[in-house]
Amino acid sequence: MQTIELLTQQAKALAAGETVEMTxxxxxxxxxxxxxxxCRYCEGFCAVFPAMTRRLEFFKADTNFLANLCHNCGACLTSCQYAPPHEFAVNVPQAMAVVRGQTYSxxxxxxxxxxxxxxNGLTLSLALFAALSLFLILSTVLNGHGLAVLWGSVDLKGNFYNLFPHNLLISLFLPIFLFAMLALAMGVRRFWRDIKxxxxxxxxxxxxxxxxTSNVLELKYLDGxxxxxxxxxxxxxxxxxxxCHHLTFYGFLLCFAATSLATIxxxxxxxxxxxxxxxLPKLLGAVGGASMMLGTAGLWYLxxxxxxxxxxxQQKTMDLGFIALLFFVAATGMALWLGRSTPALALLLCVHLGAVMALFITLPYNKFAHGIFRTAALLRHNVEKRQPNPIGLGAD
Structure with missing residues (x-):
């Protein structure tokens, strides 16, 4: 009976488009x-291996699903008796990382x-950050303030809304934010449809x-x-x-909460x-900014x-570009807060807004996407493991 169920599942997979040529x-x-x-030595290590044991063959959707389920903790490579230099050359983390990058693209x-x-994700991210900061600086100078505003000769009374009105900032950032959310939603929707x-x-x-959700919030599968x-x-x-992932993730959420609360x-x-x-907005922003700085600095080092x-x-520069942008968003935000009553307010504001704009413009096309796709893979894994195992020999 289990064999019939397995063959039926494979037939459905083929009918759903699994005849697409694999890379x-x-x-x-x-x-x-x-x-x-x-082998199945690593069966209890993470979600990948129990999910693997539910399959006898691996089609395109299977590899994409399992690659995004992998958290790259490295435990399986350390433990594997068939890892390089063995002739089998089994390197699960590296193979999964390559496919994840292809999935995002x-x-x-x-x-x-x-x-x-x-x-080159790092160069692209930093170049966009610099270009947007320069654009905002030039816009400020040419908008009737002149160079004097950069030297502190124009009294902004410690309020950056005297330089960039609130409604202007909303008109600049809301379209960028909505586009980023739409692009991410469209991408993960197709991914979900293909792996379901x-x-x-x-x-x-x-x-x-x-x-x-618990798996995501705990980063459960980064425990090795x-x-x-x-x-x-x-x-x-x-x-x-x-x-460091926790510091970065929750720091980002706190900063986002601070901005959302200030809008309310x-x-x-x-x-x-x-x-x-x-x-409360200032408290959330300060704690979130400090947390992001510590987390991203740690991730860069690690x-x-x-x-x-x-x-x-090929993914290294994309990873570093995202880490760098997150760090600069947090660092310039903290500097802006500490320097809001100094002559450097205008310059600090332009640099901070440039970092935030660069982050959200690249959001659907940088490492941020991995969190979205990984969440989708974890949702599908927790759905799948509650169904009868078609093979009957898996861990669950």
């Missing part, structure tokens, strides 16, 4: 997972912008959604499989990467900024210390 990277993931499926919306993933038939085809239910954390170049386990203050209650410490065999070389 070389996807074929490599399929090859490696065939070996892993025979393939599902990008609009499609032509997917090529941004394949370019390969992950049981069942609909998402509240228990699966709640467990997946046995609760020891991720590995460094020396193969030593550490929780530093998980903690302005439009609902008529409380006009600036808000002084210890007001990125340099990681074993190059654990990642994809």
């Amino acid at each position: 070389e990277a996807e074929q490599e993931v399929a090859r490696i997972l065939q070996i892993c499926n025979a 393939e599902y990008a919306w609009p499609a032509p912008l997917g090529k941004l993933y394949q370019r 038939p390969a992950t049981s085809g069942a609909d998402l239910k509240p228990p699966a959604a709640l467990e997946a 499989g046995h609760g020891q954390g991720c590995t460094n170049a020396d193969d030593a386990f550490t929780h530093a990467r998980r903690r 203050y302005h439009y609902v209650f008529g409380w006009v900024a600036p808000y002084e410490f210890p007001s 990125h340099q210390k990681r074993n190059p065999e654990q990642g994809a070389r």
